[in-house]
Amino acid sequence: xxxxxxxxxxxxxxxxxxxxxxxxxxxxxxxxxxxxxxxxxxxxxxxxxxxxxxxxxxxxxxxxxxxxxxxxxxxxxxxxxxxxxxxxxxxxxxxxxxxxxxxxxxxxxxxxxxxxxxxxxxxxxxxxxxxxxxxxxxxxxxxxxxxxxxxxxxxxxxxxxxxxxxxxxxxxxxxxxxxxxxxxxxxxxxxxxxxxxxxxxxxxxx
Amino acid sequence: xxxxxxxxxxxxxxxxxxxxxxxxxxxxxxxxxxxxxxxxxxxxxxxxxxxxxxxxxxxxxxxxxxxxxxxxxxxxxxxxxxxxxxxxxxxxxxxxxxxxxxxxxxxxxxxxxxxxxxxxxxxxxxxxxxxxxxxxxxxxxxxxxxxxxxxxxxxxxxxxxxxxxxxxxxxxxxxxxxxxxxxxxxxxxxxxxxxxxxxxxxxxxx
DNA sequence: TCCTGTGAACAACTTCACAGCG
DNA sequence: CGCTGTGAAGTTGTTCACAGGA
Numbered sequence: 001x002x003x004x005x006x007x008x009x010x011x012x013x014x015x016x017x018x019x020x021x022x023x024x025x026x027x028x029x030x031x032x033x034x035x036x037x038x039x040x041x042x043x044x045x046x047x048x049x050x051x052x053x054x055x056x057x058x059x060x061x062x063x064x065x066x067x068x069x070x071x072x073x074x075x076x077x078x079x080x081x082x083x084x085x086x087x088x089x090x091x092x093x094x095x096x097x098x099x100x101x102x103x104x105x106x107x108x109x110x111x112x113x114x115x116x117x118x119x120x121x122x123x124x125x126x127x128x129x130x131x132x133x134x135x136x137x138x139x140x141x142x143x144x145x146x147x148x149x150x151x152x153x154x155x156x157x158x159x160x161x162x163x164x165x166x167x168x169x170x171x172x173x174x175x176x177x178x179x180x181x182x183x184x185x186x187x188x189x190x191x192x193x194x195x196x197x198x199x200x201x202x203x204x205x206x
Numbered sequence: 207x208x209x210x211x212x213x214x215x216x217x218x219x220x221x222x223x224x225x226x227x228x229x230x231x232x233x234x235x236x237x238x239x240x241x242x243x244x245x246x247x248x249x250x251x252x253x254x255x256x257x258x259x260x261x262x263x264x265x266x267x268x269x270x271x272x273x274x275x276x277x278x279x280x281x282x283x284x285x286x287x288x289x290x291x292x293x294x295x296x297x298x299x300x301x302x303x304x305x306x307x308x309x310x311x312x313x314x315x316x317x318x319x320x321x322x323x324x325x326x327x328x329x330x331x332x333x334x335x336x337x338x339x340x341x342x343x344x345x346x347x348x349x350x351x352x353x354x355x356x357x358x359x360x361x362x363x364x365x366x367x368x369x370x371x372x373x374x375x376x377x378x379x380x381x382x383x384x385x386x387x388x389x390x391x392x393x394x395x396x397x398x399x400x401x402x403x404x405x406x407x408x409x410x411x412x
Numbered sequence: 413t414c415c416t417g418t419g420a421a422c423a424a425c426t427t428c429a430c431a432g433c434g
Numbered sequence: 435c436g437c438t439g440t441g442a443a444g445t446t447g448t449t450c451a452c453a454g455g456a
Contacts, residue, residue, distance in 0.1 A: 005447060009406050013399040017381055031415070043415095044449055051417055059416045059455045076402045077409030084401075091301035096397070098297045104398040145404060169404040171397075175223055185407035187400050191302070191377075192310040193219040194393050195290075196282045198351060198375040200215050201391035203283030211425060237437070249437095250427055257439055265433045265438045 008049045012072050014039055015046070019069050031062035078105045085143040085167070087158045088150035089113040089128055092173055096147060097123045106145070110137050112158075131158060138165025148172040159186075214255045218278050220245055221252070225275050237268035284311045291349040291373070293364045294356035295319040295334055298379050302353060303329045312351070316343050318364075337364060344371025354378040365392075 018038040022030060032050075036043040050056055050063075056071050057063045073079045084106050086093055090113075097111060111128045113119065118128045129137055131150075138146070138161075146162035148155050148170060155174035162170060169185045170176075176186065224244040228236060238256075242249040256262055256269075262277050263269045279285045290312050292299055296319075303317060317334045319325065324334045335343055337356075344352070344367075352368035354361050354376060361380035368376060375391045376382075382392065 003446090006403075007447075009403050010399065012406075013396070013402045016402070017399075021383075033415085042449065044417095044451095045447090047415090047417060048448075055417070057416050060414045061456070062415065075406065077405040078402055082401070082405055091304045095297035095301040099397065101398060101401065104401065106398070106401050144408065145401065168408045171400055171404055177227075185404055187404050187407075189395060189397065189400055190219070191305065191395065192307060192312070193216065193223075194377055194395055195288070195307065195310065195312050195351065196219045196222070196284055197212075197215050198377055198391055198393050199283040199288055200218075200281065201393075202350065202374045209424090213425075239437085248427065250429095250439095251425095253438060254426075254440080261439070263438050266436045267434070268437065 002052065004052050008052060009076070011039065011041070011045075011049055012076060015049075016069065016072050016076070019065060019072070023065055023069070028065055029062045030065050030068065032057070035063075073105075080105075082106050082144045083142060084108045084145045084147060085110045085112065085134070085138055085141075085162070085165075086126075086147045086149065087112045087131060087134065087162070088148065089115070089118050089123065090149065090151075093147075093149035094123060096149060097126055108147075109141050109143060112137075131161065134158065134161035135164040138162060138167055144168050146170045148174055148176075150174060152177075208258065210258050214258060215282070217245065217247070217251075217255055218282060221255075222275065222278050222282070225271060225278070229271055229275070234271055235268045236271050236274065238263075241269075279311075286311075288312050288351055289347060289349045290314045290351045290353060291316045291318065291340070291344055291347075291368070291371075292332075292353045292355065293318045293337060293340065293368070294354065294379075295321070295324050295329065296355065296357075299353075299355035300329060302355060303332055314353075315347050315349060318343075337367065340364065340367035341370040344368060344373055350374050352376045354380055354382075356380060358383075 015035060018035060032046040033043040036046045053075050056068055082105060086096055086108050089111050097108060101108065108126050111123065111126050112131045112134055113128055114131050119130050121128050146167045148158055150158050152174045155172060156177045159170060159176050163182045163184065167184065171187050171189065173189050221241060224241060238252040239249040242252045259281050262274055288311060292302055292314050295317050303314060307314065314332050317329065317332050318337045318340055319334055320337050325336050327334050352373045354364055356364050358380045361378060362383045365376060365382050369388045369390065373390065377393050377395065379395050
């Protein structure tokens with residue numbers, strides 16, 4: 001099997017969103033052309049993306065929606081629940097605690113902060129610990145993913161603590177200054193960057 | 207000038223973050239090699255990215271940090287303030303109202319929701335209007351960018367209202383169902399998708 | 413027949429390697 | 435000499451076009 005482009009994985013998540021939507025209409029079969037038009041891409045790209053992982057379709061017919069959903073979830077590794085720990089219960093952090101990530105298979109098991117008035121409380125049923133507890137709790141509860149929503153200047157040390165706790169991957173809202181010690185996947189959500197790209201696109205023509 | 211890859215624009219925003227950081231050290235000159243190592247990419251890619259927009263450097267020396275910052279801001283169109291309207295004052299929305307986007311040149315001027323208890327209030331100094339006012343307020347205040355943080359099922363109509371108000375670009379946290387009528391740039395921030403990609407990367411090897 | 417899966421052609425992006433200027 | 439800017443080569447990703455199975 002050839003190396004798989006990262007954009008293919010991103011599109012897979014998009015296919016999943018479309019499938020979830022199409023399922024509601026009661027359809028059972030989906031063709032590459034229909035899925036493609038939902039995503040505004042070419043049908044051959046849909047088939048290419050899927051073919052990296054096997055032959056899921058039926059020639060002359062299309063793809064079974066249920067099967068396809070199952071396959072994509074398996075590929076993305078979300079066929080089983082992922083346990084998540086969240087560091088930083090500020091603006092973004094507390095919004096995430098209320099965000100329905102559970103329906104996508106991501107369960108936030110524990111939150112962390114340094115503010116005394118938060119520690120020991122439960123927010124939306126999720127207990128808040130002191131940040132110094134990150135390594136212990138991550139290890140004890142077997143958390144898979146860490147979300148970092150703390151200020152820029154402490155993001156690096158929080159990441160190191162998660163790694164000490166055996167985290168397998170990190171999603172960060174703050175740029176992690178120095179590349180962290182152990183090699184685990186790290187992804188970023190940067191709201192300012194998205195707005196800047198949008199700004200560029202606006203100025204480009206209009 | 208050749209067509210500019212979207213990844214180049216994304217990297218430009220990253221260069222800006224690095225420059226902001228490096229500036230604090232008091233440095234005045236920056237070489238492509240140093241910027242590249244900050245971003246974990248090759249130096250020739252940095253030079254290629256910048257060369258799409260002109261010749262900003264001095265051969266044998268490097269780039270003036272101040273000049274480079276100014277140029278990149280100009281390219282991204284953030285050399286002047288962008289006015290932003292935010293629809294949806296829920297979890298994510300209210301977090302964004304407190305988020306320091308101002309320091310990146312994005313000023314949230316107005317917020318919108320449908321909950322009676324919010325309308326007429328000010329949050330962090332930003333007035334909240336009813337969502338039916340979107341077209342009027344966007345037009346009157348000359349808002350450039352709309353951020354959509356409402357539930358999926360009403361995201362489409364909110365987008366249409368913004369377009370009626372003359373918005374130039376949209377950043378959405380909810381997938382917009384049908385592609386909106388007028389052709390303006392739309393970008394997405396999908397937290398679930400990022401977690402899914404992370405999940406894939408985790409399972410891939412470890 | 414119709415739609416998938418896939419070599420082969422094509423397009424986009426990155427790196428190489430070096431000319432050229434300060 | 436040292437670093438930028440850039441053709442040309444190399445690599446990666448997308449589309450074409452069609453063989454092949456239901």
